[in-house]
Amino acid sequence: MTDTAVFRPGLLAGQVAVITGGGTGIGFGIAELLAQLGAHVVLASRKPAHLDPAVEKIRNAGGSASAVAVDVRDADRVKTMVDSVQSEHGRIDILVNNAAGNFYAPSETLSANAWKSVIEIDLYGTFFCSQAVAPIMRQSGGGRIINISMTLHYRGWPQMAHATAAKAGIDALTRTLAMEWAPHGIRVNAIAPGPIPTEGVRKAFTPPPNSEGVVDLFAEERAMSAYAKRAIPLGRWGSPADIANMVAFLVSPAGDWITGSIMVVDGGEWLSRGQSN
Ligand code: COA
DSSP states (O other): OOOOTTSOTTTTTTOEEEEETTTSHHHHHHHHHHHHTTOEEEEEESOHHHHHHHHHHHHHTTOEEEEEEOOTTOHHHHHHHHHHHHHHHSOOOEEEEOOOOOOOOOGGGOOHHHHHHHHIIIIIHHHHHHHHHHHHHHHTTOEEEEEEOOSTTTTOOTTOHHHHHHHHHHHHHHHHHHHHHGGGTEEEEEEEEOOOOOHHHHHHHOOOOOTTSOOOHHHHHHHHHHHHHHHOTTSSOOOHHHHHHHHHHHHSGGGTTOOSOEEEESTTHHHHTTTOO
């Protein structure tokens, strides 16, 4: 749970926020904070199994949340999802394009379908969702779209051709849609998170089980802590709350003159890349 003391209670009261991939990880952290600040959050995800516990957790903390199942790769389903949120809640003020898929894979052998899957989830999904909410936001006098990007494409990242290409496209979309929709009062910004210890990241630091099949979790912690000291200038891993705080700032009135920006929230990690490894 995020310390919301820096944000005014009820800051987003009466607003409706759709968060794709909002059931887990960074997306859930964003949903949690926006709900704490008074927004009704709609968690949209391909895997409904993730959504019910997430909605319950937000409700138990006193927030207002609901879930919708959608595959962001499918423009028609996205439109149907957005129409259903609009007819149920009467408005959509905030869209967070957070849904993403990625995995390390050598480019030479990456299958066409693997490339397509990641490009479609990340890039097409961001465009389809933005395009579907734009008329609703325009009609109500404006809205805010936040795209979750990354920093790995700033210098290139081996075995991530699909994800880095998709996120570079998302950065371009962020700037283009910001220009195109500014006259409608729609602000479009992106956030590039640094290393957040999601399950996948943790796995990379998990040693193999010993001969008795036991994994040394202290060794994992030590390896992660050593990485933070070596590679992250601010000396610690990030958390979903670090990213959620930037979302809350950007969608609040404090962000009223910010559009087309890509905010790096990474403890200084990408700037120091190459100096520390
Ligand atoms: N290495 C190489 N190829 C992989 C792969 C990996 N680790 N994981 C998936 N693929 C390939 C599949 O083999 C398939 O290609 P094929 O049909 O040629 O065999 C293609 O990618 C689609 O995979 P599939 O799992 O069927 O697709 P999906 O549409 O259900 O899901 C992902 C796509 C990317 C979301 C899924 O692979 C995944 O769950 N990744 C890990 C979780 C994740 O990314 N979480 C978000 C973190 S930001």
